[in-house]
Amino acid sequence: MLSAMFRLKTALIFIIPAALIILSAVSCGDNTGSLSDYGNPPEVEKCFCNPDGVEVYLESIAESYPEITNLRESGTTADGRKIYTLELSDNPGIAENEPAVFIGGAVHGHEQASAGVSLHLIEYLVNAYPDSDDAADIIENIKLHVMPVLNPDGLDSGIRYNSNGVDLNRNFGFHWSEEEINNGDEAFDQPESAAVRDDFLAQDYSSGLILHTASSQNGIGIYGPWDAIPTDDVDFNIDNYAMIESIGENYSDTLTASAGYPYNPYFHYEEGADWYILYGSVNDWALGVTGAVCYSVELYGKQNYSTYDADLLDKIWNVHKKSIIDFIRSRPEW
Ligand SMILES: [Zn+2]
Numbered sequence: 001m002l003s004a005m006f007r008l009k010t011a012l013i014f015i016i017p018a019a020l021i022i023l024s025a026v027s028c029g030d031n032t033g034s035l036s037d038y039g040n041p042p043e044v045e046k047c048f049c050n051p052d053g054v055e056v057y058l059e060s061i062a063e064s065y066p067e068i069t070n071l072r073e074s075g076t077t078a079d080g081r082k083i084y085t086l087e088l089s090d091n092p093g094i095a096e097n098e099p100a101v102f103i104g105g106a107v108h109g110h111e112q113a114s115a116g117v118s119l120h121l122i123e124y125l126v127n128a129y130p131d132s133d134d135a136a137d138i139i140e141n142i143k144l145h146v147m148p149v150l151n152p153d154g155l156d157s158g159i160r161y162n163s164n165g166v167d168l169n170r171n172f173g174f175h176w177s178e179e180e181i182n183n184g185d186e187a188f189d190q191p192e193s194a195a196v197r198d199d200f201l202a203q204d205y206s207s208g209l210i211l212h213t214a215s216s217q218n219g220i221g222i223y224g225p226w227d228a229i230p231t232d233d234v235d236f237n238i239d240n241y242a243m244i245e246s247i248g249e250n251y252s253d254t255l256t257a258s259a260g261y262p263y264n265p266y267f268h269y270e271e272g273a274d275w276y277i278l279y280g281s282v283n284d285w286a287l288g289v290t291g292a293v294c295y296s297v298e299l300y301g302k303q304n305y306s307t308y309d310a311d312l313l314d315k316i317w318n319v320h321k322k323s324i325i326d327f328i329r330s331r332p333e334w
Contacts, residue, residue, distance in 0.1 A: 050155060051152035054119065058084050058148070061123075064126070066092075068092060068126065068129060069087065069092055070086070074147060075192065076191060077151075083147065083152060083192060083195050083196075085146065086145070086146050087146075088126070088138065096143060099142050099331055100206060101143070101145070101207055101208060102145050102199075102200070102209075103121060103145070103208065104150050105148045106118075106150055107151050107282065108167070108169065108212060109152075109153070109155040109161070110160050111213040113313055117211055117299055120313070121317075121324060124321065125138060134325050142329070145203055147199070150196055162192055164190060166184045167181075167183065169210075169280070171188065171193040172193055172280050172281060173188050177280065205292040206292060207332060209294065210282050212299065213303050219298050220266055220299070221266070221270055221275075221298055222248045222267075223297075224248045224283075225293065226287075227279075227296075228281070229273050230271070230274050231271050239334075240334055243332055247295075250327075250330070251269065251295070251323045254326055255267055255319055257319070282296075283295065
């Protein structure tokens with residue numbers, strides 16, 4: 001019988017001294033330029049963003065907003081690129097008794113919009129803080145960690161896999177299976193998946209979103225654990241599944257309609273393996289080993305973007321913005 005380890009998180013009481021709020025209100029840097037200035041260098045036209053552009057952008061954010069951000073290197077890819085994580089917090093880089101939430105993009109390198117939405121989230125929060133209530137709540141009461149590109153080599157090449165031909169979302173060490181394809185010789189034998197593993201173990205995340213884009217409109221939605229075991233299987237066993245389901249459904253119900261996003265009616269919550277079974281996913285390992293409840297969000301029904309389309313990326317972000325913000329703020333107690 002497979003079982004998940006869950007920890008009962010104690011309720012947290014957040015007391016923010018007024019003086020801190022006032023201090024942070026006057027100490028933030030000026031706004032940086034727009035995403036398109038950084039995420040899409042002119043020489044790279046095929047992607048929403050590329051790893052070099054992401055690096056320049058994240059460094060500019062960390063430099064402009066040192067009071068509320070901390071940029072760290074979480075690992076190095078097979079081709080030697082850095083994997084970056086930006087923490088957003090009023091005490092960045094310092095341990096606090098707050099829920100830690102993970103947002104990750106581009107585990108599949110040909111799903112470029114997932115990296116772009118991660119960067120939009122960062123840009124929104126640093127610009128909205130401290131004036132907007134949602135940004136203030138996230139920055140002051142939650143540790144948010146955004147890894148915009150889990151697979152920089154794949155993003156650079158516009159391919160699903162890392163440069164060793166491995167699907168990183170099949171390479172994690174819980175429900176890993178030799179029956180799977182492109183899964184590596186063994187779990188965590190790829191530097192990118194090992195980097196994500198080590199980051200999860202270091203940060204003790206309570207929940208997370210792994211952002212993707214689907215190959216067609218039929219695949220868009222939010223998918224919860226397990227990815228390897230369908231709900232009607234006798235081994236399907238998740239404590240608190242009703243809460244996991246309700247958080248996923250809330251994400252779906254909170255999507256904001258947009259004229260430029262034609263697929264809203266298809267978006268739904270579903271348990272991952274009820275869509276299709278896969279082994280060695282980030283989500284199954286996160287829940288099964290660390291207790292973090294992570295969902296895959298298929299943001300949009302397209303991959304392999306042949307041209308950069310800032311307007312489309314803006315629309316995808318605006319459709320998902322409230323859902324992502326509400327998810328981060330939901331503070332589930334597993
Ligand atoms: Zn994907």
